[in-house]
Amino acid sequence: ENALISGIAFNKDQTKFTLHGVEDTPGIAYKILGPVNDKDISVDVIVQNISVNGKTDFTFTVDSEDEEQVKSILKSKQSGLDYIDLLIDADIAKVSIVGAGMRSHAGIASKAFEALSNESINIQLISTSEIKITMVIEDKYLELAVKTLHKAFNLDK
Amino acid sequence: ENALISGIAFNKDQTKFTLHGVEDTPGIAYKILGPVNDKDISVDVIVQNISVNGKTDFTFTVDSEDEEQVKSILKSKQSGLDYIDLLIDADIAKVSIVGAGMRSHAGIASKAFEALSNESINIQLISTSEIKITMVIEDKYLELAVKTLHKAFNLDK
Numbered sequence A, B: 001e002n003a004l005i006s007g008i009a010f011n012k013d014q015t016k017f018t019l020h021g022v023e024d025t026p027g028i029a030y031k032i033l034g035p036v037n038d039k040d041i042s043v044d045v046i047v048q049n050i051s052v053n054g055k056t057d058f059t060f061t062v063d064s065e066d067e068e069q070v071k072s073i074l075k076s077k078q079s080g081l082d083y084i085d086l087l088i089d090a091d092i093a094k095v096s097i098v099g100a101g102m103r104s105h106a107g108i109a110s111k112a113f114e115a116l117s118n119e120s121i122n123i124q125l126i127s128t129s130e131i132k133i134t135m136v137i138e139d140k141y142l143e144l145a146v147k148t149l150h151k152a153f154n155l156d157k
């Protein structure tokens, strides 16, 4: 499956927002992202996993320059949203394995996970699509992660 | 941004596996997906959000025909993985908004979230990339969701 990988993309200039403990009921995702969109703020990764005991976490990343504005939007909405905690983290980097038509992610993803694990790099967030496996890690490991993944997928020229 | 949307894709034949309460330490994602990949099982969506108190949930979907095999792989790995609970759900449908170059997901995502919320359809899982916003919902709402999203994005011919 290696032949499908066209490269490793990365971005250090994002901030991750996590609304911890939102209600898992219809309309909540819109209540979170609607106000951010109304201010024309560009959102990149959006990840939400299933809820346990009716609550879940909703995470999204924005360009770091928009951090202050997003923070004030979310803080002003807290009463309507009812989340337990707002976690903001600018010390992140996004690393993606980019390929074409990755029918099954398992092979490519497990190879990427293995490569990062061999370097003891912790994966904070994972999101996949047909063309990309996106992982958020601590920004201090970005260079090591990119080097490791280049090697794992034989992308070293 | 409507012009960018090319269609709504969906799939009812998947099963969602969630390992609830895995340790958020390097190597865990590989320990989960490595064994699944070793058996050549095709994995589609992979979602993991940030951890709280050192534990997080890891979710992935497979074709429903592979459900039993994945279940026995994960159950046999429980001692090495140390998860609190294995949640399996075949009553799901995956619905995706497919577009090209969606630089910012906020506009398209919040419109999709609003459309589903107006029909009281709960979004269980969210994962995004440049070309797709993927949502997992209960399979009984699939037809309504696809109709609603077609309308919201003016895709009705």
Ligand SMILES: C[C@@H](O)[C@H](N)C(=O)O
Binding pocket: A022, A023, A024, A025, A026, A027, A028, A029, A030, A048, A056, A058, B113, B117, B121, B122, B123, B124
């Ligand atoms: C948490 C959020 O995604 C909620 N389930 C919704 O449908 O909006």
Ligand SMILES: C[C@@H](O)[C@H](N)C(=O)O
Binding pocket: A113, A117, A121, A122, A123, A124, B022, B023, B024, B025, B026, B027, B028, B029, B030, B048, B056, B058
């Ligand atoms: C939970 C899992 O993703 C872990 N953080 C890892 O790096 O493998």
